[in-house]
Amino acid sequence: MAASSIRARVRAEMIDEIKVVARRHLATDGANLSLRAVARDMGMVSSAIYRYFPSRDDLLTALIIEAYDALGAAVEAADAGPDRLDLRGRWHAACRAARDWALTHPAEYALLYGSPVPGYAAPDDTIGPAQRPPVTLVGILRDGLAAGRLSPPPADGLPGELRADLAEIADAYFPGVPEALLARGMAGWTQLFGLISFELFGRINRALPHRDAYFDHQTALMADLIGLPRD
Amino acid sequence: MAASSIRARVRAEMIDEIKVVARRHLATDGANLSLRAVARDMGMVSSAIYRYFPSRDDLLTALIIEAYDALGAAVEAADAGPDRLDLRGRWHAACRAARDWALTHPAEYALLYGSPVPGYAAPDDTIGPAQRPPVTLVGILRDGLAAGRLSPPPADGLPGELRADLAEIADAYFPGVPEALLARGMAGWTQLFGLISFELFGRINRALPHRDAYFDHQTALMADLIGLPRD
DNA sequence: CTTCGTCAAGAGCAGTGCTCTCTGTTTTGT
């Protein structure tokens, strides 16, 4: 058993090293990760990698899950910083953390939120980690509502079918959050994703050198839309 | 000269057919376009393609430019439908047109707004067509401002440096549009892009079957943020 | 009628993911 675990430990270390090298390749060479190049860097032959990952897609999936978790952890840690009642402070901290992580890990961000690879379908293991950032954001709204520092927006503009969809999501992840507020929270999350993607994928105007200020202003606009108090 | 132009015409038709076949491959097989497969479909050998396009990236660039123009034309046509003073009608029409185009041309949309290919840098020819949708959207705000149906938002929250950046963009594309309003317009454009990307790239909640209603509600929220009158 | 530019084909290079077979080592069951 102890002898078995030494083999298992070597194997686990091998898997880790493959992921580290693969992540390095991802950062330098971009999204088209080459198994052979990873193997070359490790002094192995390409077919040996298949002892540890059944296919290239499985290696990518492992990297994706870890990236989701890293992003989620960064956002959660930032949200945990300010006072619980400082809703705007938490909002900005969480948004900035997501952007900072994306800017320091552009290739991994592209892996998560870029165009999906045609043949590749993200397995179910990814959906849990993927939801950590939006759950954190809407959590800020939930806390604000509970503390009475946030009034739910009018729900009159919501069609019934959409309201039912949103209620289902709220039941699963955010019990007690009214549908209209949830919709606004999702709008904030969509905007955050759009802002980061525009900046990272280079579609943003070149004539916008002060990107930090632009980002902060746009996230503040969304905080206004959601109704976070200024205090 | 006439004989020369017959040769040139055949050449132009050849280029067109390559692009048509390539677009078909793009739609079925996804983003990794294979030159050899295109050549095979045309009954040619792969090296013959290089008579017409110096590289695969150049072929992709041609497709990208045409896709930008198609999307831009769709958005502009939709915007031209409603009465000029029906700002909200124009806004929704333009947003829906962008989404419809993306849903019917997912691979081309991914080419435009997905993760950039590592080695590939979009040439300058693309930035003109790429700006047609946002120019159209902000044009709605400009018209509303000129007609007095839209009041510019307060500019007190804008840092000076950001204000200068926005003023430069406004001078180049939207003369007369105040900085704070331009920022809101860009927020709307970012949100539109984020909404479409989330839906198309599958990151949207599976538990949201009524996507049309969701999309309309989210774009209406942005119209509220911008200050488009309800009437 | 010859010359020259264009076109398509073919071979070939370096690279890719992946499979299969072979050898050597390590762990496991008796």
Added chain:
DNA sequence: ACAAAACAGAGAGCACTGCTCTTGACGAAG
């Protein structure tokens, strides 16, 4: 303790990719 089974890595090979270079044929221009 020893044989059996599992595992790790190497190597060859398949089908595919983008791209280059050379060769031969054809049509337009002088």
